[in-house]
Amino acid sequence: MSKFKRVLIANRGEIAKRIYNALRDLDITPVIPVVEKEFDQCYTCYPYAVLLKVENGVFLNKERLIELAIENNCQAIHPGYGFLAENAEFARMCEGHGIVFIGPPANAIELMGHKETARVIAQKSGVSPVPGFSLSGLGEKEILERARAIGFPVLIKASLGGGGKGMRRVDKEEELFENIRIARSESKEYFASDEIFIEKYIVNPRHIEIQVFSFPGGRTIYLGERECTIQRRHQKIIEESPSPIVDEKLRKQMGEAACALADTVSYVGAGTVEFIVDSEKNFYFLEMNTRIQVEHPVTEMVYGVDLVKWQIQEAMGLVVTVPQDKIKPNGHAIEFRIYAEDPENNFMPSPGRILKYLEPKIPGVRIESSVRDGYEIFPDFDPMIAKVIVFDSNREDCIKKSRRVLNELVVLGVTTNIDFLKSVIEHPAFQKGDIDTGFIEKYKDFLFSANSLEFLTKEEVALIASLLTGRVDRKNFKCEDEDYLPQISTWLP
Amino acid sequence: MAVFVINGEEFSVEKKKISENEVSAVVNGKEIKLNIVREKDAFFIEKENALIPVFFAKDDSNNLYLHINGDYYKLHQKTILEQAGGEGGEVASGEIEPPMPGKVLKIMVKEGDKVEENQVLILMESMKLQVEVKAPFEGVVKDLKVKEGDTVNAGEVIVKIEKSV
Numbered sequence: 001m002s003k004f005k006r007v008l009i010a011n012r013g014e015i016a017k018r019i020y021n022a023l024r025d026l027d028i029t030p031v032i033p034v035v036e037k038e039f040d041q042c043y044t045c046y047p048y049a050v051l052l053k054v055e056n057g058v059f060l061n062k063e064r065l066i067e068l069a070i071e072n073n074c075q076a077i078h079p080g081y082g083f084l085a086e087n088a089e090f091a092r093m094c095e096g097h098g099i100v101f102i103g104p105p106a107n108a109i110e111l112m113g114h115k116e117t118a119r120v121i122a123q124k125s126g127v128s129p130v131p132g133f134s135l136s137g138l139g140e141k142e143i144l145e146r147a148r149a150i151g152f153p154v155l156i157k158a159s160l161g162g163g164g165k166g167m168r169r170v171d172k173e174e175e176l177f178e179n180i181r182i183a184r185s186e187s188k189e190y191f192a193s194d195e196i197f198i199e200k201y202i203v204n205p206r207h208i209e210i211q212v213f214s215f216p217g218g219r220t221i222y223l224g225e226r227e228c229t230i231q232r233r234h235q236k237i238i239e240e241s242p243s244p245i246v247d248e249k250l251r252k253q254m255g256e257a258a259c260a261l262a263d264t265v266s267y268v269g270a271g272t273v274e275f276i277v278d279s280e281k282n283f284y285f286l287e288m289n290t291r292i293q294v295e296h297p298v299t300e301m302v303y304g305v306d307l308v309k310w311q312i313q314e315a316m317g318l319v320v321t322v323p324q325d326k327i328k329p330n331g332h333a334i335e336f337r338i339y340a341e342d343p344e345n346n347f348m349p350s351p352g353r354i355l356k357y358l359e360p361k362i363p364g365v366r367i368e369s370s371v372r373d374g375y376e377i378f379p380d381f382d383p384m385i386a387k388v389i390v391f392d393s394n395r396e397d398c399i400k401k402s403r404r405v406l407n408e409l410v411v412l413g414v415t416t417n418i419d420f421l422k423s424v425i426e427h428p429a430f431q432k433g434d435i436d437t438g439f440i441e442k443y444k445d446f447l448f449s450a451n452s453l454e455f456l457t458k459e460e461v462a463l464i465a466s467l468l469t470g471r472v473d474r475k476n477f478k479c480e481d482e483d484y485l486p487q488i489s490t491w492l493p
Numbered sequence: 494m495a496v497f498v499i500n501g502e503e504f505s506v507e508k509k510k511i512s513e514n515e516v517s518a519v520v521n522g523k524e525i526k527l528n529i530v531r532e533k534d535a536f537f538i539e540k541e542n543a544l545i546p547v548f549f550a551k552d553d554s555n556n557l558y559l560h561i562n563g564d565y566y567k568l569h570q571k572t573i574l575e576q577a578g579g580e581g582g583e584v585a586s587g588e589i590e591p592p593m594p595g596k597v598l599k600i601m602v603k604e605g606d607k608v609e610e611n612q613v614l615i616l617m618e619s620m621k622l623q624v625e626v627k628a629p630f631e632g633v634v635k636d637l638k639v640k641e642g643d644t645v646n647a648g649e650v651i652v653k654i655e656k657s658v
Binding site for chain 1: 495511520523536540545551557560561562563564566
């Protein structure tokens with residue numbers, strides 16, 4: 001294989017920017033399709049790249065993406081995460097057109113994409129999944145017997161599910177069949193399949209995942225874990241590495257299990273094996289994500305690697321195998337996902353125009369974002385504004401630094417979860433690392449209580465406001481990097 | 494006078510005075526003083542001898558967004574229309590500021606005129622929109638400070654209505 005000259009980025013938002021940066025570092029020209037309604041706010045975001053103004057829905061349109069890649073002389077496509085990143089058919093189509101799909105082989109995507117198949121493969125590789133069984137071909141009596149054998153509470157899941165959709169917890173036997181019926185119909189609606197399975201519901205679980213990277217020639221290494229336990233609506237909002245409960249021994253056990261699984265499916269490139277960990281530190285296989293993860297930067301900070309660059313180099317056949325014993329964690333990193341959403345309203349998205357966006361420039365802080373002043377968060381896209389990754393020498397200092405960073409990040413114009421994230425890190429249980437996936441529900445009284453000690457009185461705020469409402473230049477949406485200072489060139493008292 | 498709504502609570506700012514590094518005003522009847530520092534394009538308040546930057550942005554619906562020391566505030570500035578027509582929005586002082594910066598198109602009254610509540614006093618043009626400045630209550634026109642064709646800034650008192658007793 002030879003060096004790529006141009007690579008198409010089949011994604012948008014912060015991950016498009018992330019891939020753009022990796023490509024630029026490798027002296028490859030990024031080719032970036034941007035949908036019409038985002039074009040104006042993006043076209044100066046990506047200097048030195050080729051931007052294509054395209055129709056909405058392009059990121060799910062396989063034929064169109066391949067056509068764009070061919071028309072623009074791209075040798076490869078990077079799918080990012082979401083959209084077509086875990087679509088085996090798309091990976092095959094790329095291959096069929098002589099375009100490199102930057103990701104694992106289609107076969108591995110397919111095997112891991114089906115939850116039930118993935119469980120069977122995990123078992124074969126000696127990685128125990130959460131005890132459970134598929135419902136297909138079973139009668140009511142048998143289902144009940146098997147559910148009893150696992151023990152209630154149990155969790156019903158859609159075989160093709162994800163993101164918490166089609167998932168139901170059942171505490172009592174009497175409620176089992178009604179929930180199965182609902183889960184089937186939900187699964188059919190969301191995933192066009194009524195295949196479901198039942199597994200043991202782990203009480204107070206933690207969600208910990210292992211980053212793996214498989215080098216050509218079948219050598220897989222693990223790059224430690226990410227603790228992704230703080231979730232809302234079954235989606236992660238804070239991730240960190242290392243996990244406060246994983247020691248060297250557990251890391252090795254989980255890491256080797258993840259590598260064994262990757263090797264079983266002849267994996268290539270970056271992947272993530274997700275585990276549920278119970279309070280006794282037993283870990284169970286959950287699923288494998290055959291793509292770069294949203295939260296990959298915490299691993300990069302702690303292990304000093306560039307996973308996206310590795311992916312691209314691997315696809316070019318140019319990656320240099322790194323031995324496992326060279327992989328050592330250093331320090332602590334926490335990622336905060338900044339969303340345009342309203343925590344007080346069940347974390348519903350709150351799209352709108354970001355009037356002002358300023359990233360604090362603090363050493364050891366990495367911010368991944370494609371947002372700038374005047375950027376609109378559209379209701380039909382993911383409402384993520386930025387990922388803020390904070391690095392320090394240990395967890396305690398990292399939390400302290402995070403407080404500063406979240407305080408100094410400025411996002412004006414839309415409702416965000418920044419204040420909520422700040423209250424999470426103030427909670428003693430979080431600070432002790434004593435968390436489970438029910439954290440937000442359990443501590444909602446603390447997390448949602450209004451900030452009682454504000455820096456200024458409302459009267460003082462009103463006075464400040466009266467100084468600013470005269471002649472604010474609201475059209476002054478600048479695109480270049482701005483100094484971290486308020487812009488009040490038009491301020492007239 | 495400017496009226497701001499913060500979390501449903503109203504704050505009226507009157508008698509604003511600005512000197513080099515100090516600003517004061519009467520907010521809801523209470524005298525408030527702040528030390529401020531301006532340098533080039535930056536605006537800070539000084540508290541406990543530390544400079545705190547003030548970040549702000551304004552949208553098209555008279556909302557002001559502030560970020561001060563990690564705290565976020567969303568304020569709505571009541572327009573004259575809202576001040577006049579809003580239920581319970583009776584404005585004690587009768588000092589009227591334009592809702593937005595703009596140009597005075599037509600003045601419908603003169604000093605000493607008796608006016609009804611909601612009577613149109615001044616017609617303004619702002620952002621290609623015509624805005625009627627109305628009397629917040631029944632009273633007498635005092636201190637008419639603008640003439641037709643003038644450009645006015647928000648925050649500038651343009652006319653005062655004295656309440657009829």
